[in-house]
Amino acid sequence: MRIGLKVKPPKVGGILETAVYVDDMEAAHTFYSNVLGLERMVAGDRLFAYNAGPAQTLLVFHRGHTGEDVATPGGVVPGHDTAGHGHFAFHISTDELQAWREYLKHHDVSVISEVVWPAGGTSLYFKDPDGNILELAAPPLWPNFLS
Structure with missing residues (x-):
């Protein structure tokens, strides 16, 4: 490379x-x-x-x-895997933050952290059943995530 x-x-x-x-x-x-x-x-x-x-x-x-390669009729998909907990975020609108807080609580999903970012957006963090960290992010957060 x-x-x-x-x-x-x-x-x-x-x-x-x-x-x-x-x-x-x-x-x-x-x-x-x-x-x-x-x-x-x-x-x-x-x-x-x-x-x-x-x-x-x-x-x-x-x-x-x-972890192993998988042959398909269209070609080989390379094997991949990870260890430990992953993270990703879903985009939500600012006006849905409270509804999500209430919805997660209703389903016994604990918000483990809430962050208000310098740009003004808010993130709610919680875990899936395997301990992966999920985020519901309302803008603005990143310079390319304003609405």
Whole structure:
């Protein structure tokens, strides 16, 4: 890999999918489907895929079952895995913060931290059944996340 070349990269269109790794697929499905209300689009032995918004997919992988390459009719998907707890954030609107606080409490999901960012946005942090750290983030947060 050449680092430091003065060649401008092609544009990235955004993050299409993000992944979290879990030990208990059924507990994860109950949480992501029944508590967070995400529609499962794919169910397999090693992964579930959820609709997380327009052109956004949350992949829930069965930890320890994704390290090997997988041959598909279209090509080989390289193996991957992680250890420890992951993190990702869902975008919410500012006017939904209180509704989310109440909704999570109703489902016995504890908000473990609430952060008001220097830009003025607010994040609610909580855990999924496997201990992954999830965030509900209301703008403004990052310079590219204003509304």
